[in-house]
Amino acid sequence: MIRNYFKTAFRNLWRNKAFSVINITGLSVGLACCMLIFLYAMDEVSYDRFHSNAPNIYHLVANFQKPDGHVDKISSTGDVPGPSFKRQLPEILDFVRIQSNSFTLKKGTEVFDQPALLADSNFFSVFTFPAVQGNTQKALYDPHSVVLSEEVAEKYFGKQNPIGKTLDLKVDDKFQPFTVKAVIKKSPQNSSIKIQMLLPKKTNHIDDHWLNFFQNTFLVIRPGTDIKQLDAKINKIFMTDAAGQLKEEADKYGFKDKVSYGLQPLLGMHTNTDYPADNGLVDASNPTYSYILSGIALFILAIACINFVNLTVARSLKRAKEIGIRKVVGGQRKQLIMQFLGESFILSFIAFVLAVVLVVLVLPFFNTLANKALAFSYLLSFKLVAGYIAIFLLTGLLAGFYPALVLSGFNPVQSLYNRNQYAGKNYLSKGLVILQFTLATFLIVSTITIYSQFNYLMHFDLGYNDKNVVSINSWGLDKTKLPIFKNELLKDPSILSVTADQGGRWITGAHVNNGQDIHFDMKHIDEDYLSLFQVPIVKGRNFSKTMVSDSATSVLVNEEFVKQAGWKNPIGQVVDFFYDAKKYTVVGIVKNYHFVSLNEKLPAVLFTMKPDYGWGNIFVKISDKNKSETLNRIQKEFKGDFPVIPYQYKFKDAEVAEQYDKESKWKQIVTFGAVLTIFISCIGLFGLATLSAERRKKEIGIRKVLGASVQGIVRKLSTDFAILVLISAVISAPVAWWAMHKWLQNYPYRVDINAGIFLVAAGFVLLIALITVSFQTIRAAVANPVNSLRSE
Known part of the structure; x- marks a missing residue:
């Protein structure tokens, strides 16, 4: 039938x-x-589950409640919380701290920019990253040891056994040898911690300030612990041990935020949008x-x-x-x-x-x-x-x-x-x-x-011209050599202008109007920065290298800064960095331009030209003609002037497009x-x-x-x-x-x-x-x- x-x-x-x-x-x-969606969802919920002790690992996070009730949530901590909480709370079995970093690595005559993580010596007893060669349990006890992933080991040593061999890493402006102690498997696709190179965290320079936040701290909690009760105990210790520092911050800087710590389960970290994945964490979803x-x-x-x-x-x-x-x-x-x-x-x-x-x-x-790396073999999961x-x-x-x-x-x-x-x-x-x-x-x-x-977003008028602008990453650049590099490039008629800024974002605050708080982005630039990007000065003047005061006490601010400060006559106003007794005079107003992604509102910006700040990016404006020859000229000049800094460049408009x-x-x-x-x-x-x-x-x-x-x-x-x-x-x-x-x-x-x-x-x-x-x-x-x- x-x-x-x-x-x-x-x-x-x-x-x-x-x-x-x-x-x-x-x-x-x-x-x-x-x-396909099953595959995607399975990958999302499987993040970090491969760690043998995953259910008992918690991420220490911090919350800053403003006087107006708004809460800023950050995933970072300082050096103090991990050891302090472990010492005083028997429910905490262990802790480990990790921090992202990047090293200039020299191999023969070549230099590379190598991303790395710094971690406590017990890292491999908390997290499960299997070794291919060497012994991971003791790999981070020597301050000059290093652990590599399979890919990085092959990149620098080929098919040779790297155990016992050395890599020269730039530390404090000097290259120092680090010995390879172990090689681990490639970090799984579903890992929030992806290791290329791992080095021991320095223990001889402990930062003892509770309100410094620059790394991630993970705690191993005793099974069966009531997390809410533990959370309350953690914050009680913090309020007791940090009381003096909190009072000092309030008296000296007017700090009014209510700070508290929280525990975030490792297994819920990947899909949690409250806390950002930074300082060594990746792939937040x-x-x-x-x-x-x-x-x-x-x-x-x-x-x-x-x-x-x-x-x-x-x-x-x-x-x-x-x-x-x-x-x-x-x-x-x-x-x-x-x-x-x-x-x-x-x-x-x-x-x-x-x-x-x-x-x-x-x-x-x-x-x-x-943005995944799913394989067909994943389909065979039971x-x-x-x-x-x-x-x-x-x-x-x-x-x-x-x-x-x-x-x-x-x-x-x-x-x-x-x-x-x-x-x-x-x-x-x-x-x-x-x-x-x-x-x-x-x-x-x-x-x-x-x-x-x-x-x-792609056709929004950003307020500046980034066409044919080459952006060169220049972290660690000798600032005294920038004028030489700049002058040599400008001899080429295909190079129209050269400038620099400090790189990254520096968000800080100051007083205006004799005590009003204002928070803003601070940008360190030179006198050619605004002209290269064709950002107009709407009032006052630009920086000038012929005026000594411009590199000492003068600043520029954008229109948004003026709006937030409430100034009607901004030229000559004073910006008071009360926490280090520095006062600056506004000499020019810069038209608003969107240097940050349009996914966030344009911030207030203050520009300075102080000579003691370093450079993180160099920008070179080139002509439309003979681009490949011009790029080769820039690379040759850069390597000649800065031989120990890896040469990396992008076109500025491509960088902007990547934001979206x-x-x-x-x-x-x-x-x-x-x-x-x-x-x-x-x-x-x-x-x-x-x-x-x-x-x-x-x-x-x-x-x-x-x-x-x-x-x-x-x-x-x-x-x-x-x-x-x-x-x-x-x-x-x-x-x-x-x-x-x-x-x-x-x-x-x-x-x-x-x-x-x-x-x-x-x-x-x-x-x-x-x-x-x-x-x-x-x-x-x-x-x-x-x-x-x-x-x-």
């Missing part, structure tokens, strides 16, 4: 090749999307992205299942006689249900196999979009395989159950006489199509909005989701058009006999579908507006959502829908009416 079911099922699938291909394609795409991806995948799978129902029902009238004959010769309804469910599972199984192939093919592209099987069974059941009930319920007499009036108004199928196109329209509105916002890499990726993800949703929805619409043409075949024949034109019939049939699409557009509009409005709130500089976006989305969906149904409507309209009416 079962064998006969399968034989009949395969015959029906083979006889209706086009519909089988459409069904299988829709299901396979939906299943593939779900598999926003769980919202997982929800969005999962939502898109479920949309696509739901639409694929809806298509299956619509297409199967659409073909039901073609199988009416088969069903009638089966019932007349004694076939029971449950046997027919088994038959149609069997066909559904066969289709689902074929789609499932094809989905696996699709996942393998698109996985590299998906990794690029999602949990994932079980999840995929559950999806397969659920899909087969959901997609086949309703059509099986409907088809098995046909009246045999009506079926044999082609009088089966199934569907009537066909509310369910129409409702499913409305649902499909509501989701499709929602995604198209989202895509248009995201595109608009991305283009807005996340938006660019989400633009692509949502676009692909919208395209797939539209594609699969159109398949469903094609099925409904087929059903409608079959059901109204006699009506069309009568209309033609009575003189109706082909154009009139096509218009009549198409109008029904156009109404469904327009209804879906109306339903999706408020939901899409709300979702996009919420999303745009993340950007201080954003586009407005206007009616045009919804009209374009609705028009596009309507056009695609009409093109989709035109094939079936035209085919039905040009059919010979004799064929549909001869049995009457």
Whole structure:
């Protein structure tokens, strides 16, 4: 019996090749999307679980509650908390501190910029990073030891055994030898700590100030400890031991924040958006992205299942006689249900196999979009395989159950006489199509909005000109040699200007108006900085190297600084750095320009030209002609003047574009989701058009006999579908507006959502829908009416 079911099922699938291909394609795409999102979600929740003691490891974080109630949350601590809490609390078994760093490494005559981590000597007893060579347990006890990852070891030593060999690292402006003690495996993809090079943290220069925050501290907590009670004990110790320093900060600097510590589980760290991943931590993730991806995948799978129902029902009238004959010769309804469910599972199984192939093919592209390094081997995880099987069974059941009930319920007499009036108004199928196109329209509105916002960010007038500006990383540069480097480059007519700043961001505060607090970004620049970037001075003057006071007591501020300070006559105003008794006079007002990402509001900025500050970036403005030759000249001059500093450069406009890499990726993800949703929805619409043409075949024949034109019939049939699409557009509009409005709130500089976006989305969906149904409507309209009416 079962064998006969399968034989009949395969015959029906083979006889209706086009519909089988459409069904299988829709299901396979939906299943593939779900598999990829399963893979993504599994990777997200698996972060840091490979550490053998992971459930008992907690990240020490800090909270700063402002007088106005706002809370700043930071993931860093200083040197003091770890050892102090361990010494006084028996619930804390151990602690380890890690800090990110970067070293200039010399190998022969070449120099490299090598990212590294500094950690306490017990690092490998807390975290699980298996050794490939050497002994990690004792690797960090020698202050001049180093642990390398497999990739870094191969980079510097090739296939040789690196254990016992040395690397020269620049420390305090001198190269010192460090001995390789161990080589560890490449850090897993799902690790918040990724090690390239690991060095021991200095223990002879302990910072004893509680309010310094520059590294991450992890605590190993005794199993069974009440974390809330431990949290309270930690803060009690802090308030007692740091009381003197807190009072000093309040008296000397006016510090009014209420500081407290908290414990963040290691296993919840990756998807926690409250605390940033910095100072040695990487790959922080926003769980919202997982929800969005999962939502898109479920949309696509739901639409694929809806298509299956619509297409199967659409073909039901073609199988009416088969069903009638089966019932007349004694076939029971449950046997027919088994038959149609069997066909559904066969289709689902074929789609499932094809989905696996699709996942393998698109996985590299998906990794690029999602910024992951997922491998095919991850698909073989027991949990994932079980999840995929559950999806397969659920899909087969959901997609086949309703059509099986409907088809098995046909009246045999009506079926044999082609009088089966199934569907009537066909509310369910129409409702499913409305649902499909509501989701499709929602995604198209989202895509248009995201595109608009991305283009807005990319074409926003930043207030400066970064075209053809080469940005050179110059940390550790001998500042006395910068004028020489600058003068040599300016001898080349292809080099238009050269300037420098301190690199990175330096956020600090001072007093204005005899005591008013103001916080701002402080930038150390030279006299050519503003002119190179074509940033205008709106009042006062620029720095001048001929005026000695400019490098001693003069500053420039931007318009936002003036606004926050409340100055009407800013020239000559005093900025008082009260904590080190320095006072500066404002000599010029710089027009606002966006040197930070447009994802944050433009801050107040103060510019200084003090000679005791170092340089972190050099900027070289070059001409459009002979760029490659000019770049070679810059590199040659840099290596000649600064032989022990690695040469790294980027074009400034490329650096700016990188700030919006996340938006660019989400633009692509949502676009692909919208395209797939539209594609699969159109398949469903094609099925409904087929059903409608079959059901109204006699009506069309009568209309033609009575003189109706082909154009009139096509218009009549198409109008029904156009109404469904327009209804879906109306339903999706408020939901899409709300979702996009919420999303745009993340950007201080954003586009407005206007009616045009919804009209374009609705028009596009309507056009695609009409093109989709035109094939079936035209085919039905040009059919010979004799064929549909001869049995009457």
